Structures are given as C-alpha cells and as structure tokens.
Amino acid sequence: VPAVQFLDVMKNYGNVVALNDIRLSIGRGEFLTLLGPSGSGKTTLLNMISGMVTPTSGQILIDGQDVTRVPPRERGLGMVFQNYALMPHMTVFDNVAFPLRIRKVNRQDIERRVMAALEIVRLTGFAERKPKELSGGQQQRVSIARCLVYEPRLVLMDEPLGALDKKLRIQLQFEIKKIHDELGVTIIYVTHDQEEAMAMSDRICVMNHARIEQVGTPRDLYFRP
Ligand code: ADP
Ligand code: ADP
Numbered sequence: 400v401p402a403v404q405f406l407d408v409m410k411n412y413g414n415v416v417a418l419n420d421i422r423l424s425i426g427r428g429e430f431l432t433l434l435g436p437s438g439s440g441k442t443t444l445l446n447m448i449s450g451m452v453t454p455t456s457g458q459i460l461i462d463g464q465d466v467t468r469v470p471p472r473e474r475g476l477g478m479v480f481q482n483y484a485l486m487p488h489m490t491v492f493d494n495v496a497f498p499l500r501i502r503k504v505n506r507q508d509i510e511r512r513v514m515a516a517l518e519i520v521r522l523t524g525f526a527e528r529k530p531k532e533l534s535g536g537q538q539q540r541v542s543i544a545r546c547l548v549y550e551p552r553l554v555l556m557d558e559p560l561g562a563l564d565k566k567l568r569i570q571l572q573f574e575i576k577k578i579h580d581e582l583g584v585t586i587i588y589v590t591h592d593q594e595e596a597m598a599m600s601d602r603i604c605v606m607n608h609a610r611i612e613q614v615g616t617p618r619d620l621y622f623r624p
Contacts, residue, residue: 400463402427402553402585403448408457410443417443419609421457425587430579432588434596435606441589444606445555448587449476461553472502477551477584481561483542485530491517492526495545502549516544519578536567543575547582557589572598597621 401424408421418440425431433441446452447459450466459466461474485494495513504512517523520540530538539559546554559575560568576599579586590596596603597617605612605620613620 401425401460402429402462403587404460404463405444405447406458406460408447408454408459410440410447410452411455416609418447418454421611423604423611423614425585428583428585430576430586430588430599430601432590432596432600432603433606434590434593434603435612436591439606440609441591441606442557445557445587445589448553448555449478450474475552477546477549477554479539479542479546479554479556479559481558483530483538483562485538485541485545487530490527490529491522491533491541494530494541495548498545498549512548512550513544516548519547519582520544520574534567535563536571539563539571540574543578547578551584554584554586556586558591559588560590560595568592568595569598575599 403425405421405423408418409416410418421444433444435441443452447454448461448466450471453467461469466474486497489497492513495516496509499509499512514523514526517526520543522537522540522544525533525537530541533541543559556575560571563571572595575586588599600617602614602616603620604614
C-alpha cells in the first residue's frame, strides 16, 4: 500500500481552481518534492494530506485509508513550516516535548525521546535555551526535532528552509536528507527552489497552474539527452 494516494482530486476556492486532476501515488519511505511557482497549488496539496484542506472532489488515502476517516492523532504525521512556529517563552526542551505532553506521555519517556530527537538535529547542548537565543538554522532544527519526537511515519515540510540564507539552506538540506535516509520516514517536501529539489528528492512532482505537469526522478526530469 502506498503511503499517500491522491485519486482524481480537485480543489476550488469559489471560482479559483487551486488543484485540478491530481492523481499521485507516494511510496513508503520516499522523499517526494512538490516543486512549482507561487500559486501553483503546492501548499494546498500538502495541506490536504494533513486534512487541513478538504478536497472539492476526489479522495486522499493515507496508508490506504481515506484521510477523513483516520483521526488526526492516528495519521502518524509530523509537520515543519517555514516560520518554525516555536513557542518563544518555552525552552528548546519544552518546545520539543510539547507534542508528547499533550499526549500525556510519561516523564521518563519524554526525557528520553526529546534528548534522542535533539541528538538527531545536533542540539543536545541547547536544551535549556530559549528560541530567541538561537540562530535561524538552529531554530528550524528545533522545529524538526519537535516534528520527529512523535516518531511520525509521514513528514510534511512546507518551504522549511525558505527563511534561511543560502549557506545554511545547503547545510540543512544535507541534514534533512540524512534524517530521511537514517529514519526511513516518508517525506513530502514543498519548495520553489529547483536546485533544492534536485539535491534532496527521490522524485520531483512539478506543479504548474493547479496541475501536476510531470513526475519523475531528478535524472528523469533534468538530464534528458
Ligand atoms: P505559499 O506561496 O508559500 O504557499 P501563500 O502566501 O501563497 O504561501 O499562501 C499561504 C496560505 O495563505 C495558503 O496556504 C492559503 O491557505 C492562504 N491563501 C493563499 N492565497 C489565498 C487567497 N487568495 N485567499 C485566501 N487565502 C489564501
Ligand atoms: P503554492 O503553495 O504553490 O504557492 P497555494 O496552494 O498556496 O499555492 O495556492 C494555489 C491557489 O489557490 C492560488 O491561486 C491561491 O491564491 C489559492 N488559494 C490557496 N488557499 C486559498 C484560500 N484559503 N482561499 C482562497 N484561495 C486560496
């Protein structure tokens, strides 16, 4: 069973067609990037997987089940956004622990899982800092740790590196790719940066004007003779 399937999905906002004729199957453990210009429908497509946006017609399946029939907490989702969305008054530890605390995980397990997540993003020494004492790249690594702490099967990332300068972007690209390879999670990644898509993806889904224009490996799409 694929991790995610879009079956003839369409989305309208009034008379704006945000997505049309979307058929897409995403494999388990795949790193799939949605690449396209602003307004092409990338975020709408991503937000349908989390159930934040519902289709006008068609169906989205996660692990073979209609997304609307799976309660949010059972979808195995982790999300990372461009603006980090960290809570400024909480320490790094408490930010990462947050998804576990609202699920009433016990204290020892929280301690163990938060420190493991911080180790993955190489921030163990920063557990007691506040977000504002960290660089942009470090803040985004905290939000990646917060996403990983619940051991998601499926990670959705919407322009996670969009607010960072070029050097940090490239560094974080490698780190995210490494996390993907080591944890074996499925990642669906949104960007408008072609080089980023090329560097990270197993497959790229090129979007334009509410449609999928083509889907293929970076080689398929850009190295045709
Ligand atoms: P991005 O290009 O990074 O997706 P946008 O600024 O286009 O970001 O949109 C951010 C969010 O704002 C979208 O995901 C959507 O929910 C909302 N949005 C975008 N366009 C409109 C619109 N025309 N009217 C209302 N909300 C919108
Ligand atoms: P992208 O992520 O590629 O920038 P979006 O998915 O944000 O594209 O938007 C696709 C289209 O849908 C755009 O024309 C945008 O203005 C429109 N749109 C997105 N969200 C909303 C919304 N909540 N209300 C109205 N229009 C929206």
